[in-house]
Amino acid sequence: MSQEPEEDVKPKLNLNIAYEGQHVTVKVKANMKFAKIFEVVEKRFQKEPGTFKFVFEGQRVGKEDTPGTLGMEDGDQVDAFLMQVGGG
DSSP: OOOOOEEEEEEEEEEEEEEEEEEEEEEEEEEEEHHHHHHHHHTTTTOOTTTTTETTTTEEOOOOOOOOTTTOOOEEEEEEEEEEOOOO
């Protein structure tokens, strides 16, 4: 009987990112900073870096936040919106 070595591996989460009716799923670690996740999502939607703002359960998601600090679970949805530029 061989035992698999126990590793301190954080479980990965599948987060659903929604933008204008389109969805992408990103596999992330609970301790991954959203700055990295933002980059991946913007590439998948073919947008320039910094184009989106991200919202989870009504709260803006910051670059330094992680899925773990926000209490996210596998399958949670994050909404992406285009940043508005300008105004008066």
